[in-house]
Amino acid sequence: MESLFSDKVNLNLPDSNIIYYPNFIDQEEADGYFNVLRKETPWQQDDITVFGKTYAQPRLTALYGNNNRPYSYSKLVMTPHLFTAKLLNIKNKVETIAGVEFTTCLLNLYRNGQDSNGWHSDNEKELGENPIIASVTLGQERFFHLKHKSDKNLKQKILLKHGSLLLMKGTTQKHWLHQVPKTAKVIDERINLTFRIIA
Numbered sequence: 001m002e003s004l005f006s007d008k009v010n011l012n013l014p015d016s017n018i019i020y021y022p023n024f025i026d027q028e029e030a031d032g033y034f035n036v037l038r039k040e041t042p043w044q045q046d047d048i049t050v051f052g053k054t055y056a057q058p059r060l061t062a063l064y065g066n067n068n069r070p071y072s073y074s075k076l077v078m079t080p081h082l083f084t085a086k087l088l089n090i091k092n093k094v095e096t097i098a099g100v101e102f103t104t105c106l107l108n109l110y111r112n113g114q115d116s117n118g119w120h121s122d123n124e125k126e127l128g129e130n131p132i133i134a135s136v137t138l139g140q141e142r143f144f145h146l147k148h149k150s151d152k153n154l155k156q157k158i159l160l161k162h163g164s165l166l167l168m169k170g171t172t173q174k175h176w177l178h179q180v181p182k183t184a185k186v187i188d189e190r191i192n193l194t195f196r197i198i199a
């Protein structure tokens, strides 16, 4: 049956393959996941070093995995916790759509509008060539910005809503940067889960 609302939006940006599923998890189920993950995750705040300067990361994070492979970025090495049953539920659901098996999930907690994630690509060596990244949003919706690395005219903003999934694959990380900017608005907490494959 045809749905009144679109369940799958291809961003159609050059040099990339990015698909947005606004209604990936229904509201009530997504509320449940948010509450459990907010409470039960061992959130940590790490320092990162960028261009020789050290900062406290402007968000809290936690790393989960089904192997012991550490994940490193910005000179920070994270060792994974073992997946919980709740995270495995979400992981299975994501894998049904993505068509791959993920090894690792990085959780981000944006506590308010001052928490953010600066311009970057998920292009660490351990993710391999053309990595697939599946990003789930729970809680407060936040803008996700994309900009092309060489063509300065190419940029896009997308509002990531509660219960949504954003899939980035193909050459997306090679050619595009993304960020979750700060906002001056008074807003609620957002949890983001990014599933990755670390070989």
Ligand SMILES: O=C(O)CCC(=O)C(=O)O
Pocket (backbone or CB within 6 Å): 106, 108, 117, 122, 135, 144, 160, 178, 180, 192, 194
């Ligand atoms: O919070 C988001 O939507 C993006 C997170 C992200 O880009 C990352 O963890 O690499």
Ligand SMILES: [Fe+2]
Pocket (backbone or CB within 6 Å): 120, 121, 122, 178
């Ligand atoms: Fe990212």
